[in-house]
Amino acid sequence: MNDAVRTCIVVADDPAVSGLVEMTASAGGGPLAVVVGRRAVADAVAAAGVRQVLWCGDLDPATPVEAYAPAVARLVTSVSPRLVVGAATVTGRALLGAVAAACQAPVLSGVTSVELDADGAVLTQDCYGGISTRTLAVTGGPAVLAVDPGTAAVAGAPVEVERVAAEPLGGCRVTERRTRQRVAVDLRSARTVVGVGRGLKEKADLALVEELATTLGGELACSRPLAEGVAWLAKERYLGISGQQISPELYLAIGISGQLQHMVGVRGARVVVAVNSDQNAPVFGLCDYGVVGDLYRVVPALVTALRG
Numbered sequence: 615m616n617d618a619v620r621t622c623i624v625v626a627d628d629p630a631v632s633g634l635v636e637m638t639a640s641a642g643g644g645p646l647a648v649v650v651g652r653r654a655v656a657d658a659v660a661a662a663g664v665r666q667v668l669w670c671g672d673l674d675p676a677t678p679v680e681a682y683a684p685a686v687a688r689l690v691t692s693v694s695p696r697l698v699v700g701a702a703t704v705t706g707r708a709l710l711g712a713v714a715a716a717c718q719a720p721v722l723s724g725v726t727s728v729e730l731d732a733d734g735a736v737l738t739q740d741c742y743g744g745i746s747t748r749t750l751a752v753t754g755g756p757a758v759l760a761v762d763p764g765t766a767a768v769a770g771a772p773v774e775v776e777r778v779a780a781e782p783l784g785g786c787r788v789t790e791r792r793t794r795q796r797v798a799v800d801l802r803s804a805r806t807v808v809g810v811g812r813g814l815k816e817k818a819d820l821a822l823v824e825e826l827a828t829t830l831g832g833e834l835a836c837s838r839p840l841a842e843g844v845a846w847l848a849k850e851r852y853l854g855i856s857g858q859q860i861s862p863e864l865y866l867a868i869g870i871s872g873q874l875q876h877m878v879g880v881r882g883a884r885v886v887v888a889v890n891s892d893q894n895a896p897v898f899g900l901c902d903y904g905v906v907g908d909l910y911r912v913v914p915a916l917v918t919a920l921r922g
């Protein structure tokens with residue numbers, strides 16, 4: 615097995631691996647999959663276009679997947695692959711981190727394509743939130759990539775699942791699991807979205823912007839500080855590089871400065887309108903229409919005008 619394995623995927627108890635397999639496709643031959651998770655996950659991965667599955671055995675519910683990271687690193691490094699791909703998720707990154715440390719390689723994310731050549735790997739990577747790309751050459755060790763895992767996929771007849779010995783680290787146990795209450799927000803299918811930022815002075819003033827969103831038949835969204843910072847709105851409502859990415863017909867940015875990390879989330883919008891009291895705010899360089907003014911005056915005036 616050793617001399618023919620060029621690529622590996624590492625899988626942390628989730629059968630969504632189409633994105634991982636796809637990323638290894640240019641190397642040919644199908645990747646070796648190392649799976650830490652339930653047997654059902656190993657079986658699903660076995661039918662996803664891989665050459666073989668190494669399964670670390672049933673998980674003890676009290677043992678976190680991350681405890682298997684050193685064992686996974688040993689399995690991966692034993693076959694000396696040139697490309698290792700895992701999911702850009704909390705557990706996926708933990709496993710990849712151990713693999714990368716064992717190989718003395720960095721973990722790279724945002725990679726959109728990879729080609730293996732005689733010297734190593736040549737990668738294309740998104741940067742600045744996807745508004746540009748760069749090319750990287752990785753030599754001297756495997757390329758270790760954290761990518762979007764994609765979906766669970768069946769690509770053909772299942773291959774062999776081999777149960778391998780893999781001891782988790784001790785000293786870390788799951789003591790409780792709680793389901794988080796999530797807010798159901800469907801910003802991606804909204805035709806109109808009104809986003810609000812730190813230009814808002816108080817939480818109670820959200821009512822102003824909510825009224826505008828309702829009048830337009832749209833959804834309310836925000837910049838990250840309003841969700842992650844002061845928590846005035848649910849995390850599901852913030853837009854940007856680390857939040858939701860949307861493509862509405864109309865996006866209104868109210869009291870939002872227009873930092874790249876936010877605007878990346880709305881670059882699919884057909885029309886962007888900004889309201890900001892600072893005429894030098896970056897958002898005015900990125901919108902189709904801009905109103906320089908105090909949102910506390912402009913927003914009520916817009917609502918009145920829209921209601922005719």
Ligand SMILES: Cc1cc2nc3c(=O)[nH]c(=O)nc-3n(C[C@H](O)[C@H](O)[C@H](O)COP(=O)(O)OP(=O)(O)OC[C@H]3O[C@@H](n4cnc5c(N)ncnc54)[C@H](O)[C@@H]3O)c2cc1C
Pocket residue numbers: 810811812813814836837838839840852853854855856857868869870871872873874875876879889890891892895907908909910
């Ligand atoms: C790794 C990383 C990831 C990030 N990811 C995201 C992300 O996904 N999404 C995101 O949004 N941010 C993200 N950020 C944060 C981002 O860099 C900005 O800090 C954030 O977007 C700024 O939010 P804001 O525009 O609401 O606030 P500010 O930048 O403080 O802007 C507030 C604006 O309101 C205007 N204003 C003030 N008073 C009024 C008024 N009365 N009327 C009209 N306008 C007024 C001001 O002129 C100003 O332009 C990220 C940052 C990092 C480092």
